[in-house]
Amino acid sequence: MAKIKTQYVCQKCGYSSPRYLGKCPNCGNWNSLVEEVQEPVVSRNGTWLTNSAKYQRPQLISKVSLQQSPRIKTASPELNRVLGGGVVPGSLVLIGGDPGIGKSTLLMQVSGQLAARKKKVLYVSGEESALQIKLRAKRLAVSHDQFYLYPETNMQLIKKAAIDVKPDFMVIDSVQTMQEPDMQTAVGSVSQIREVTAELMQLAKSQGITIFIVGHVTKGGAIAGPKILEHMVDTVLYFEGDLHHTYRILRAVKNRFGSTNEIGIFEMKENGLQEVLNPSEIFLEERLKGATGSAVVASLEGTRPILVEVQSLVTPTAFGNAKRTTTGLDHNRVSLIMAVLEKRAGLLLQNQDAYFKAAGGVKLDEPAIDLGLAISIVSSYRDQETQASDCFIGELGLTGEIRRVNRIDSRVAEAAKLGFKRIFIPKNNFGGWQLPTGIEVVPVITLNQALKLVFNN
Template identity: 70%
Template structure:
């Protein structure tokens, strides 16, 4: 009597996808603890067949010179902010991943977009693995979405989903969410690395072979990264992060990967009872609650992609109680703040080593470009000296370690935005003042060093 072969298993890290023949408490690849899950290995090799599209056509090798290239088509939605983040609109046949915290508005955004697209007599299949059709219908009524070309399909089995896609042949497919979808041929649990990888591969084939635009909703981990293997972000064409605080009504849509556009663009929305509304002028929102005459405040004109945004930088400098001074930041890189404080201490004679520093970009926005350095330095000096800056001053410039104020890009666009919002003076690097064409309503002050900038700002 022959012994029954024991099915082979492996242990897979649910954080990074690392494989191990035995259980490990700590993943040697990513360092995560208690993330190794046992999964069965497939016993038989599947026969590999050429993949065909919904029309039964099989792709064949073609000469590069025989491929006709037309202008990249774009489908524009009624949300201009979303069009900007995507690089001008939706590219047919693309695979777009939308990630964000629970309850931030991912499903609301995609349901609104689905309703807008279906108004153009294009079929949209909305597949939900988390809500029933009745629940989605209730939310659609609240958002004012209701069209004959929008199909709802509560299902998690990829085999059934592919069958419905073949029958309906939709122009757009929404998967909410990728972590709830299941590949029936795999023995691993729903949401595991193997499941997410295989489901995404099937969706990518559907998108590329049939020119179906696929939107995928992805959950995020406690660290803010999209849950599942990192290969998920590599496989898709576009990765969008939906950011914001549930205590605030404003949401920021940020592109971190985009094969068809810039990765620096952001879109700003406001969550209301009837859905997401785009914010046309975010600078006014970020500055509307600024206190007149407050110390430790400076305004910067930051660029997010092609859009200039005015943001208030706030600083609070207090004598330290403990031995080591604290450096706490919100919306600003902590290492950048520490570097700027070191430059101020060495080049501007500010004794900051025994001072606790708390810095914040007001409004919940995250700033990471070098042009914010000068505004951060002025806000720190304002709080330390307890001297206010003028209410209609703003600051743009990068700081070097020797105390120089270095030039930044697209300075005229920044100046025009500041003038449009009523600012009277803008401090910029001296090298950026050459051949400027700016409005007469704003005075441009060129500075060479941080010491010169502080002297002119507080005079």
């Protein structure tokens, strides 16, 4: 009888060690190594994929036809945009997000939409019974003859069900609850997640089944399990949002078949998630006229321009060290802009507490918002209001110059569509494209020039 061997595996990064270590030398996490039984290498000959494992001749790339596997569009334009134009047959898509954010709701609605288009869908749940899934489907008005439910966690049985039903699409909710019974490790461990994902990948590629996987996230916001999980799948989507707000953002962080800069915006309602077709209008609808510390910026998320209000509150500090708090904005970028304002615009901000927020719960991280953020800081510091019909675009350099940004035409067109009367853009972006009617385009070179034009001093 072979001797049972054990190893200690980090539950954060997958690092393995023959002995216990208090701190993982790979990722630096403490008390993350768990003892696991080392599985012997088992031959896969004679398994359920015998027919698909037959040798196939390599083929020329020019002979591969894209017409045989066209993208399948769902009834959700927002999801289609994030996926790069639709669902790619045979792909493995991982969706992560905080508990209760709406991952299962999104996939339930998408499953119903695909089933309504005569696509066979198999919904596998390891967290809910068939009755519980049915109750949620009834609330979302999802019901179709092509929609199959299967509450199970055993991967061997799930693979048999996939061969029996032969679905076009498959949902795994969630990957942390699935288990490979041949492995002597706990459910949700690194070894289990790695093996389950590998089997799902083999199932998707060999049978041509598109599989959506729900992944839990840690307190830090990363998908729980080893990092190799994100490397194995084709697409990684994060479902973001605040539980206290109704808006949700679906963001692609990895996509082998499209751009990773696209986002989709949804609103959570009683009957499920509904798409937000004009997010700029939603983000600006509650803006107060005459308020100080407020400015509208034109941010670009993938190919979509979004107008968002950035707010700043600058007030004298009551303590020795000034406090800086940001919500939806990068803390380092805010610190940089405040340093430039002190050096180039003569503002004394060292003894001022500063609070920053991107309204609506959206996260902004591109350089084009620098000018608008600087304007909002000056507005709050001087207690001078900005014009409600002004919009700002531009990256701020350390010497106080306003640098060019990309896709300036689409940003200005979005501002003109929403009724803005004046927009400030970098001087180097002016010209070479058609200016929209109904909006005044003001090119600026430096931060001080922009401040004089905005505040008339």
